[in-house]
Amino acid sequence: MAVTSRGVARAVPLAPAVVLLALFMLGPVVWSFYGSFTNAALTGPAALNPEWIGFDNYVALIGDPDFPKSLWLTVVFVFLSAVVGQNVMGIALAGLLRSAVRPVRSIASTVVVAAWVLPEIVAAFASYAFFHSDGTLNTMLGGIGIPGPDWLYSTPMLAVIVANIWRGTAFSMMVYSAALAEVPPELTEAAQLDGANGLQRLAWVTLPVIRRSISTNLMLTTLQTLSVFTLIYVMTGGGPGTDSSTLPILAYQEAFKFAQVGYGTAIATVMIVVGAIFSVIYIRALRPEVD
Amino acid sequence: MRTARVLIAPAAAAALALSLGACGTGGGGSDDATITVAYQKFGNFTQADTLFKDVKADYEKANPGITVELVPIEAQQNDYFTKLALMNRSPSTAPDVMYEDTYMIKSDVEAGYLAPLDDYLAEWDEWGQFVDSAKQAGAGDDGKTYGVSMGTDTRGLWFNKDVLAKAGLPEDWAPKSWDELLEAARAIKESDPDVVPFNMYSGKPQGEAAVMQGFEMLLYGTGDTLYEDGKWVLGSQGFIDALDFVGTVFSEGLAPTPQQALDTNIGNTVQAEWLPEGKVGIALDGSWVAGNWLESGVAPWPEWSEKMGTAPMPTQDGADPGAVSMSGGWTLALGSGSENPDAAFDFISMALNRENSLWFDVANSQIAVRTDVAEDPEYTKTNPTTEFFTGLVDVTNFRPATSDYPKVSNEIMVAMESVMTGQQTPEEAAAVYDEAVAGIVGDENTVQG
Numbered sequence: 001m002a003v004t005s006r007g008v009a010r011a012v013p014l015a016p017a018v019v020l021l022a023l024f025m026l027g028p029v030v031w032s033f034y035g036s037f038t039n040a041a042l043t044g045p046a047a048l049n050p051e052w053i054g055f056d057n058y059v060a061l062i063g064d065p066d067f068p069k070s071l072w073l074t075v076v077f078v079f080l081s082a083v084v085g086q087n088v089m090g091i092a093l094a095g096l097l098r099s100a101v102r103p104v105r106s107i108a109s110t111v112v113v114a115a116w117v118l119p120e121i122v123a124a125f126a127s128y129a130f131f132h133s134d135g136t137l138n139t140m141l142g143g144i145g146i147p148g149p150d151w152l153y154s155t156p157m158l159a160v161i162v163a164n165i166w167r168g169t170a171f172s173m174m175v176y177s178a179a180l181a182e183v184p185p186e187l188t189e190a191a192q193l194d195g196a197n198g199l200q201r202l203a204w205v206t207l208p209v210i211r212r213s214i215s216t217n218l219m220l221t222t223l224q225t226l227s228v229f230t231l232i233y234v235m236t237g238g239g240p241g242t243d244s245s246t247l248p249i250l251a252y253q254e255a256f257k258f259a260q261v262g263y264g265t266a267i268a269t270v271m272i273v274v275g276a277i278f279s280v281i282y283i284r285a286l287r288p289e290v291d
Numbered sequence: 292m293r294t295a296r297v298l299i300a301p302a303a304a305a306a307l308a309l310s311l312g313a314c315g316t317g318g319g320g321s322d323d324a325t326i327t328v329a330y331q332k333f334g335n336f337t338q339a340d341t342l343f344k345d346v347k348a349d350y351e352k353a354n355p356g357i358t359v360e361l362v363p364i365e366a367q368q369n370d371y372f373t374k375l376a377l378m379n380r381s382p383s384t385a386p387d388v389m390y391e392d393t394y395m396i397k398s399d400v401e402a403g404y405l406a407p408l409d410d411y412l413a414e415w416d417e418w419g420q421f422v423d424s425a426k427q428a429g430a431g432d433d434g435k436t437y438g439v440s441m442g443t444d445t446r447g448l449w450f451n452k453d454v455l456a457k458a459g460l461p462e463d464w465a466p467k468s469w470d471e472l473l474e475a476a477r478a479i480k481e482s483d484p485d486v487v488p489f490n491m492y493s494g495k496p497q498g499e500a501a502v503m504q505g506f507e508m509l510l511y512g513t514g515d516t517l518y519e520d521g522k523w524v525l526g527s528q529g530f531i532d533a534l535d536f537v538g539t540v541f542s543e544g545l546a547p548t549p550q551q552a553l554d555t556n557i558g559n560t561v562q563a564e565w566l567p568e569g570k571v572g573i574a575l576d577g578s579w580v581a582g583n584w585l586e587s588g589v590a591p592w593p594e595w596s597e598k599m600g601t602a603p604m605p606t607q608d609g610a611d612p613g614a615v616s617m618s619g620g621w622t623l624a625l626g627s628g629s630e631n632p633d634a635a636f637d638f639i640s641m642a643l644n645r646e647n648s649l650w651f652d653v654a655n656s657q658i659a660v661r662t663d664v665a666e667d668p669e670y671t672k673t674n675p676t677t678e679f680f681t682g683l684v685d686v687t688n689f690r691p692a693t694s695d696y697p698k699v700s701n702e703i704m705v706a707m708e709s710v711m712t713g714q715q716t717p718e719e720a721a722a723v724y725d726e727a728v729a730g731i732v733g734d735e736n737t738v739q740g
Contacts, residue, residue, distance in 0.1 A: 042376035043395065044694050047402030060730060065723060133550070153550040237496065239553055240712040256373045257495070258701045 029272075036266035042259035050262065057266035066242050066250065067267075074226065074246040074274065077161060082225035085165035087218060090172025094180055095202075097173075109173070116170035124234035127163035128152070131235065156236045156244035163231060168224065172217055179213035180206070215282050222278045226271060247271045324631045325358045326638055329378060330390035331371045332363035334559035335589045338582065338655040339390055345650075346642045353641075357634050362386060367555050369498035372697075379404040382628050387635040388642075391624040393428040394499070396438050398694040399624075400431035406627040407435040411636040417644065417661075425660035429622050432694065438622025439643050442657025444578045445616040445683035446504055448472075448602045454572040455600070458482040465602040468609040469512075469536060472573070476545040479572040487565065488545045491575040493537055494708035496555045502703045503617050503690065504576055509533035511688045512606035512615035515740055518691035523699065523732050525725040527740025532607060534710045534717035541711040549712050563590035566599070575604060578680035582656035585674070596675045603683060616683040619690065620660070658684070695732050702727045 036057055040050035061067050093112060097105045115123060130136045131151040138148035151159045183206055191201045207214070229248040232238065238245035238253065245253070247267055255264025328347075332340045340363055347359040364374050372395060378384045379402070391399065399405050408429075412418045421440060429438030452462050458478040466472040476488035491508075492501040510517065515529025524530075540546040551557060562583045565571040567590065574580070581599075584592035592598075603614030623639045625632060641647070645663050652659045653673050658681055659665040671677060690696055705727075706720040715723070729737050 041402075042373060042380070043398040043402045043404075043697060045401040047376070047380070047404075063726075063730075150548075150550060153548075237553070239495070239708070240549055241709050241714045243712075243714070253495075257369055258698065259373065259376065260698075 032265045032268055035262055036269045038262045040262040042261060057263050061266055069242060070245050070247055070250045077246050078222055078225045081161040081164040082221040086168045086172045086221050089165060089169045091176045093173045094176035098180055112173055113170045115167050120230045123167045124231045128235050131159045152236050153240055160232050160235055160244055164228060168221060172221060175213055175217045179210040183209045219279055219282045223275050226275050323356055324634055325360055326387040326631055326635050327360045327362055328388040329362040329364060329375060329386035332365050333367055335563055335583050337589060342651050346647060350638055350641055385626050385628040387626050387629040388638055389624050389626060391438050391622050393620050393622055394690050394696055397432050398697050400437050401694045404627055405437045406625045407437060408625055409435050412436060415640055420661040420663050422660050428620055438624040439639055440620055440622050440660045442652045443618050443620035443660055444658055445618055445680045445687050446508055446577050447604050447616060447683055448573055449576055449580060450573045450600045451566060451569050452598055452600050454479060454486055454569050462600060466605045468605050469607050480545060486570055486572055487547050488572045489540055490547060490561050490571050493711045494553050495704045496553050499700060500558060501707055502700045503619060506533055506703050506707055507617050508575060508604050508615060509536050522736055522738040523728050524740040525728060525737045531717045531721045534706060534720055537707055538710045538717055567592045578658060579656040581674055581676055582654060587654045601676055601679050612686045614686045616687040618687040698731045699728055
């Protein structure tokens with residue numbers, strides 16, 4: 001009894017935060033989930049009286065040829081730009097900068113962090129200007145006599161993936177810099193005495209020690225990348241055609257361009273599921289042996 | 292005591308704010324009322340903005356105590372519909388008067404956004420000046436009138452005579468079929484590879500402009516149609532042929548590059564820059580394009596009437612009536628949630644009185660829908676192309692008048708974009724369209740073409 005009343009008393013200061021979260025986070029999520037089972041629209045009869053239509057939106061989604069393509073593009077985008085790009089680049093930069101001399105370290109990390117500091121819309125315009133057919137990249141290529149293609153049109157996915165790696169690597173780099181600083185030097189020294197080379201020390205000592213940071217970082221970058229909208233929307237608008245329409249772009253298009261809010265929220269729900277699957281995989285795969 | 296006072300102060304402030312808020316929005320009486328007017332202002336289209344600013348000044352002078360709040364929505368056409376719909380969904384933002392495309396009226400009536408105007412129109416002595424087709428354009432499915440037409444339009448081919456002359460084409464060029472149009476475009480490409488021979492709008496970023504100025508101008512010239520006797524036509528050869536034409540102009544490089552064509556701003560660029568600078572040979576576009584080049588427009592071009600020619604868009608193989616056009620137009624509508632509907636209608640009737648309609652029709656190169664404006668010498672003389680585009684009314688078509696049309700239109704944009712970018716063949720894109728439309732309207736409302 002005493003324990004419960006103390007528990008209640010302790011919960012009181014939390015109440016405002018919980019109420020706010022419920023109102024502004026949980027509320028929209030629940031509404032969106034509910035909306036995905038209705039035919040809610042911005043215009044037409046369904047705007048006045050949305051009807052409960054069960055799983056019709058999901059059935060339509062499965063039959064929609066744009067959907068599997070969009071799901072695939074999302075997985076490719078997340079895997080290449082977050083899981084591979086940002087993480088590998090992040091850990092490599094963190095490792096290299098540890099052994100770099102001081103001025104190099106501060107200059108390099110400032111350059112990398114600058115991309116992270118930019119607001120997303122500014123980073124998106126910068127990438128657009130870089131990859132545009134008359135943009136920075138093609139001007140530089142032209143300077144050495146190579147005619148560059150129209151990146152945003154002919155290789156839209158490559159362009160947005162590279163842009164997202166550029167923008168997001170700083171986050172991983174900072175997480176890994178902190179993690180690497182925590183690796184006990186006696187462990188690496190012991191391995192060195194046993195004759196392990198640099199690669200072996202990384203694989204058998206460093207990575208296992210920072211495993212939890214890897215797991216956390218993978219999860220955070222994946223979820224962030226899954227919801228990237230501004231970057232892609234500004235750079236390619238999801239086009240040409242649907243060649244770079246990831247799930248957030250597709251959901252926006254269906255809900256707000258084509259006025260089918262119910263259908264759009266169904267896509268949003270699928271995104272939650274995709275994010276959950278990635279999270280479960282990380283938690284399982286990188287679970288520490290001793291817990 | 293102290294705590295009580297601390298609590299009372301914010302409570303009193305809140306009560307005050309609430310009562311003030313009630314005054315601002317409630318205002319059932321004639322004093323201190325506000326009516327909001329929402330309209331589009333985007334790129335070269337600033338004429339509505341000018342019109343409403345003038346009318347606001349006159350209206351507020353004539354009706355002291357009523358404030359007109361203008362809400363210009365700066366967005367491309369389809370985004371404008373979205374933003375307007377979002378405003379309409381909440382009583383606190385729903386406008387009293389809105390600039391509404393005729394093709395959205397039926398859909399928005401069913402959504403409950405618009406209020407019928409019949410009672411007001413019955414008492415408005417100028418309503419008799421509006422031609423029947425314009426009255427029809429503002430009607431909902433229930434037969435009531437929801438929009439007062441500001442003007443209508445037709446569509447055809449604009450061409451730069453200098454560019455055509457260079458390619459050996461005459462000043463009074465008028466193609467008789469799609470093939471002749473394509474041949475002319477190829478001749479222009481040969482004479483000057485830097486010129487875009489032919490511009491048509493296509494793809495999702497252009498929205499309804501792509502569907503109406505682009506696709507439907509082709510489809511309605513094939514003998515097939517989108518909608519017939521209350522059913523949507525699927526699987527027609529004309530649909531595939533129209534998509535094939537789109538594929539041809541983009542794959543042969545007769546049109547802007549797909550990337551240029553998918554730029555949201557291409558409409559502004561073509562009208563204000565490329566046509567005057569001779570960078571586009573032929574443009575499939577609306578009767579209002581000349582509005583850009585008038586003195587009141589955004590890109591004044593005094594010599595335009597000598598440099599630019601017009602020709603009707605031919606039917607596919609020259610079949611009768613030989614030419615094709617599409618007509619639409621915009622209206623002013625009254626919001627269903629308006630708390631001052633009388634004042635709002637007064638505003639509409641003032642904005643569309645003879646003088647203001649005349650100004651708007653001339654400035655925006657609209658085809659007049661008021662007979663007193665159509666007969667006005669100022670209207671007939673200002674714009675030498677008025678006669679040509681008014682003549683196209685004989686061969687014009689209207690979009691399917693159903694509330695499903697906006698959704699079907701979206702599917703047409705998707706089909707156009709996948710063909711112009713080479714992602715699908717016309718047949719594949721048409722099959723996707725058929726499936727999507729059957730899903731939107733239900734199999735029972737479709738018919739095989």
